[in-house]
Amino acid sequence: MSDTPELLPVEEARARILELCTPLPTEWVPGDDALGRALAQDVHARRTLPPWDNSAMDGYAVRARDLAGPLPVRLTVGETVFAGRRPTREVVSGTCARIMTGAPLPPGADAVVMRERTRTVEAAPDAVEILEAVGPGNFIRPRGEDAKEGDVLLRRGTPLGIPELGLLWAQGQGTVPVPRRPRVAVLSTGDELCRVDEPPGDGIVDINAPALALAVRRAGGVPTLLGIARDTREAVQEALARVDGFDVVLTSAGVSVGDHDFVKDALEALGVEQRFWRVAIKPGKPLVVGQRGATLFMGLPGNPTSSLVTFELFVRPALRRLQGLEDVEPARVTGRLDGRLSKAPGLAHFVRVTATWRAGELWAKPLGTQTSGALRSAAAATHLLHFPRETSSLTDGSHVELLPLSWVA
Numbered sequence: 349m350s351d352t353p354e355l356l357p358v359e360e361a362r363a364r365i366l367e368l369c370t371p372l373p374t375e376w377v378p379g380d381d382a383l384g385r386a387l388a389q390d391v392h393a394r395r396t397l398p399p400w401d402n403s404a405m406d407g408y409a410v411r412a413r414d415l416a417g418p419l420p421v422r423l424t425v426g427e428t429v430f431a432g433r434r435p436t437r438e439v440v441s442g443t444c445a446r447i448m449t450g451a452p453l454p455p456g457a458d459a460v461v462m463r464e465r466t467r468t469v470e471a472a473p474d475a476v477e478i479l480e481a482v483g484p485g486n487f488i489r490p491r492g493e494d495a496k497e498g499d500v501l502l503r504r505g506t507p508l509g510i511p512e513l514g515l516l517w518a519q520g521q522g523t524v525p526v527p528r529r530p531r532v533a534v535l536s537t538g539d540e541l542c543r544v545d546e547p548p549g550d551g552i553v554d555i556n557a558p559a560l561a562l563a564v565r566r567a568g569g570v571p572t573l574l575g576i577a578r579d580t581r582e583a584v585q586e587a588l589a590r591v592d593g594f595d596v597v598l599t600s601a602g603v604s605v606g607d608h609d610f611v612k613d614a615l616e617a618l619g620v621e622q623r624f625w626r627v628a629i630k631p632g633k634p635l636v637v638g639q640r641g642a643t644l645f646m647g648l649p650g651n652p653t654s655s656l657v658t659f660e661l662f663v664r665p666a667l668r669r670l671q672g673l674e675d676v677e678p679a680r681v682t683g684r685l686d687g688r689l690s691k692a693p694g695l696a697h698f699v700r701v702t703a704t705w706r707a708g709e710l711w712a713k714p715l716g717t718q719t720s721g722a723l724r725s726a727a728a729a730t731h732l733l734h735f736p737r738e739t740s741s742l743t744d745g746s747h748v749e750l751l752p753l754s755w756v757a
């Protein structure tokens with residue numbers, strides 16, 4: 349039995365957050381700004397592609413029946429057809445056309461023989477000897493094999509990778525309908541914090557806001573830094589009152605049970621409905637999530653690694669869902685533990701590891717200091733190892749679930 353039964357399991361916390369996220373309104377953007385985003389509507393083919401039967405090889409366009417007799421077969425070469433030109437003559441029995449890759453197939457021809465399977469004839473410069481028999485359709489790319497006008501080419505929700513954009517460009521479609529990018533406000537809280545361009549004295553440099561802003565951008569959102577709010581109820585409330593027009597508001601720190609942890613109070617005072625507080629994970633336990641109108645508020649814990657890990661586990665999936673992507677769960681791969689781990693039951697741990705391939709398996713080695721304030725192990729990590737909530741030890745070589753990190757270079 350867990351000693352912390354009131355804490356939400358990580359999967360349930362993520363599911364509750366995703367329930368609050370629906371795709372944002374559609375905008376039309378140039379293809380290169382659509383990379384990694386999801387299509388907001390089905391796209392139908394406007395063109396049949398390829399537009400005509402064409403050659404897949406440099407060679408000779410032939411009538412397959414002409415090659416039925418003993419080899420080699422000598423054929424008279426009519427014309428040469430290049431990509432970008434149209435054939436002008438029919439290929440009749442006993443003749444062929446030289447043809448280049450991508451050139452339209454001349455009428456009468458029903459197959460292509462690649463050049464390497466032919467031989468020129470010195471005594472007969474207008475002829476070619478075909479060295480192999482081929483069937484109809486050989487090395488022909490038929491009209492419409494990639495798209496037929498009216499086909500659903502790509503469905504709504506499809507993530508736009510590079511070939512997907514190629515498909516759209518091939519259709520002559522230069523702009524693409526996608527949900528607009530989420531606008532994300534990022535606020536740091538804490539009396540001890542200063543900006544990186546200020547002399548720190550014995551203060552702490554605000555890492556979270558600039559780091560979260562980069563993570564937001566990498567996840568497809570548009571970050572706006574709201575600066576640093578001091579640790580008073582009024583200051584936090586005042587900073588959070590300026591968030592009209594944002595889809596998501598991220599704060600860091602001030603969400604635990606300390607005397608100066610005011611984020612939850614400030615959210616309540618501003619009419620934000622709290623959806624949950626505290627998840628059964630380490631790092632990242634004190635995460636608080638709320639909603640007001642269409643704006644999602646996520647109060648991340650102050651420790652820099654906790655804020656980055658909660659970003660990976662909860663914020664990134666939310667930002668991706670707002671962008672219309674359907675498959676937003678963090679990626680997972682199976683690996684083997686290189687070493688041993690133990691902990692008390694009650695919290696799932698997300699352990700910073702470096703994972704490397706050895707003998708066909710991904711071996712995960714836990715990094716040094718794993719406290720939530722330590723960033724060096726976050727910097728060296730390639731994956732988070734999921735050490736399940738109720739498990740208290742993992743032996744050397746155990747099969748483990750690994751989450752590839754989006755923050756690695």
Ligand SMILES: Nc1nc2c(c(=O)[nH]1)N[C@H]1C(S)=C(S)[C@@H](COP(=O)(O)OP(=O)(O)OC[C@H]3O[C@@H](n4cnc5c(N)ncnc54)[C@H](O)[C@@H]3O)O[C@H]1N2
Nearest residue numbers: 536553554555556557601602603604609633649650651654
């Ligand atoms: N009695 C308890 N104490 C704590 C608990 C608990 O359950 N009971 N939870 C611990 C956990 S877990 C975490 S995580 C932290 C979360 O604390 P807060 O979110 O309230 O954050 P702060 O207390 O304000 O700061 C924590 C730590 O992080 C540093 N920090 C904050 N903001 C930044 C920033 N922008 N850049 C760099 N570093 C930052 C801050 O200086 C503190 O060192 O609470 C535990 N306590």
Ligand code: MOO
Nearest residue numbers: 631632633654720
């Ligand atoms: O959850 Mo806290 O992030 O463990 O230190």
Ligand SMILES: [Mg+2]
Nearest residue numbers: 602604606609
């Ligand atoms: Mg605190």
